[in-house]
Amino acid sequence: MGIKRILCVFAFGLAATVACAQPAGKPAAAPALDPATLTEAQISGMQVPQALFRLGAMYKQSGDYKRMSWTLQRLSALMPNSGDVHLALATAYALQGEKSKAYDTLLAMQKQGYGYDLAEDPNFAKVADTKVWTYINDGLKANLKPFGEGKVAFTLPKGDYLFESLAWDPKRKQLLVGSVRDGKISLVGKDGRLQDFITPDAQNGLWSVYAMAAVPQDDALYVASTASVYFKGFSQSDFGKAGVFKFSLSSGKLVDKYLLSSDGQPHTLSSIAAGRNGLVFAADGLRNVIYRLDGGALKPTIANPKLSSLRGLALSGNGGTLYFADYAMGVFGVDLAAGKAFDLQYDPAQLVLGGIDGLYWYDNTLVAIENGMSPRRVMRLSLDASGRRITKAMPLDASNPEFKLPTYGAIADDGLYFVANSQKGAYGEYGSPKDDAQLQAVNVFRSNLRFAWDEAGTVTAPAAAPVISRSTPGHGRFSNVEGGSQSVN
Numbered sequence: 001m002g003i004k005r006i007l008c009v010f011a012f013g014l015a016a017t018v019a020c021a022q023p024a025g026k027p028a029a030a031p032a033l034d035p036a037t038l039t040e041a042q043i044s045g046m047q048v049p050q051a052l053f054r055l056g057a058m059y060k061q062s063g064d065y066k067r068m069s070w071t072l073q074r075l076s077a078l079m080p081n082s083g084d085v086h087l088a089l090a091t092a093y094a095l096q097g098e099k100s101k102a103y104d105t106l107l108a109m110q111k112q113g114y115g116y117d118l119a120e121d122p123n124f125a126k127v128a129d130t131k132v133w134t135y136i137n138d139g140l141k142a143n144l145k146p147f148g149e150g151k152v153a154f155t156l157p158k159g160d161y162l163f164e165s166l167a168w169d170p171k172r173k174q175l176l177v178g179s180v181r182d183g184k185i186s187l188v189g190k191d192g193r194l195q196d197f198i199t200p201d202a203q204n205g206l207w208s209v210y211a212m213a214a215v216p217q218d219d220a221l222y223v224a225s226t227a228s229v230y231f232k233g234f235s236q237s238d239f240g241k242a243g244v245f246k247f248s249l250s251s252g253k254l255v256d257k258y259l260l261s262s263d264g265q266p267h268t269l270s271s272i273a274a275g276r277n278g279l280v281f282a283a284d285g286l287r288n289v290i291y292r293l294d295g296g297a298l299k300p301t302i303a304n305p306k307l308s309s310l311r312g313l314a315l316s317g318n319g320g321t322l323y324f325a326d327y328a329m330g331v332f333g334v335d336l337a338a339g340k341a342f343d344l345q346y347d348p349a350q351l352v353l354g355g356i357d358g359l360y361w362y363d364n365t366l367v368a369i370e371n372g373m374s375p376r377r378v379m380r381l382s383l384d385a386s387g388r389r390i391t392k393a394m395p396l397d398a399s400n401p402e403f404k405l406p407t408y409g410a411i412a413d414d415g416l417y418f419v420a421n422s423q424k425g426a427y428g429e430y431g432s433p434k435d436d437a438q439l440q441a442v443n444v445f446r447s448n449l450r451f452a453w454d455e456a457g458t459v460t461a462p463a464a465a466p467v468i469s470r471s472t473p474g475h476g477r478f479s480n481v482e483g484g485s486q487s488v489n
Helices: 003-007 014-020 040-044 049-062 065-078 083-095 099-112 122-127 131-142
Strands: 151-155 163-169 174-179 185-188 194-198 208-215 220-226 242-248 254-259 269-274 280-284 289-294 297-303 310-315 321-326 330-335 340-343 356-362 365-370 377-383 390-398 409-412 415-419 443-448
Touching: 040 065, 049 065, 065 083, 083 099, 083 122, 099 122, 099 131, 163 208, 163 415, 174 208, 220 269, 242 269, 242 280, 254 297, 280 310, 289 310, 310 365, 321 356, 330 356, 356 409, 356 415, 390 443
Parallel strands: 163 409, 208 269, 269 310, 310 356
Antiparallel strands: 151 443, 163 174, 174 185, 185 194, 208 220, 220 242, 242 254, 269 280, 280 289, 289 297, 310 321, 321 330, 330 340, 356 365, 365 377, 377 390, 409 415, 415 443
């Protein structure tokens, strides 16, 4: 993993890369620079991760590991929550025989909780002949040990459903599950058997169900739905359409729907958060925009090109703060009354907040499903009174054998129920299963949210909150994301 996974992602032309290889704030030079002659200072001035990925792939192909390590150093600074980037950097050092740098990088990752078994990895052969290496690798392997008391609660039927979303109805003690493939929302029995609750039809116009949020006080079920190619009833005329659908939580009847205005671009509403009195937010993970339901319409509230892939949303218990996860950049918050976004303060040397899909609020904590972390895990993050600082972090379940690809879920009483082995990887780019015979039954896992509640956990808050003028993940004020539309104010 690591170097191959990171550096072989992009395959763009040389001209596009060198055009981006100029120091920040300076116009492109003519003629374009040759990547083979770029200095460390020039590479460290680059601001666009995609250009760095392309550049790194070129250096790997040419065997220029020195410039590849410079490139990965810069990527590590821009993407501090990406374990794949850090591992690729350690690999680049190892390929050059730079033991101290490789060891320091891996030790820092071990302290953050990353787990790997690199004993047989040929990329580390040049640094694997010391007692220090054995110590480091043993520490990384120790982080791969299963942890936690959670277990599979039930198993959903095997088949072409692509279950991705769950919701909880506390009044009827009923769990609901949504299907991306057939757009159905079903009631789940204790044995995992399903009963149809809401079915797409001409009246409701429902498409693929990607996310759900229940508000029992308002008898409301909000559904984020997209006309995706995965939907069995997909129509080319609907391609890229998306919206939030409101149903009665008790009866399943359609109450209203709020569709994004057609702008000729595809959308994917992949996450949703809702509170009382119509407080609803939905995130477009394709366009990296968060919308708020305002005046009967979905209005853009948060948007910034620096975001990589918006995932989970969570509303604080009082509805005053919206938290959101970006897969590469981490977790951020928005003070809804002030219309201002902010960084969550924590110690990034001890905590990784990247690779998060699901994000949930529970009793003044945030609960995150990190499927982009190695090992995959569920984390509980305790917050201070302001909701802007993580005071301690506690893994609830980590490296469980059932965690093939944990994605999204729902909080029910004191448990987080979530899809433990999403079948997304079993589908092709045109939305159909690659091989029906390879589809597996979906396990719904339950993590105990009060596990080790009174234990100290990992203290992650910095000693004092620094005040700085630009955002650095984990510290200070948030400036990577812009907020403040009228719908926020």
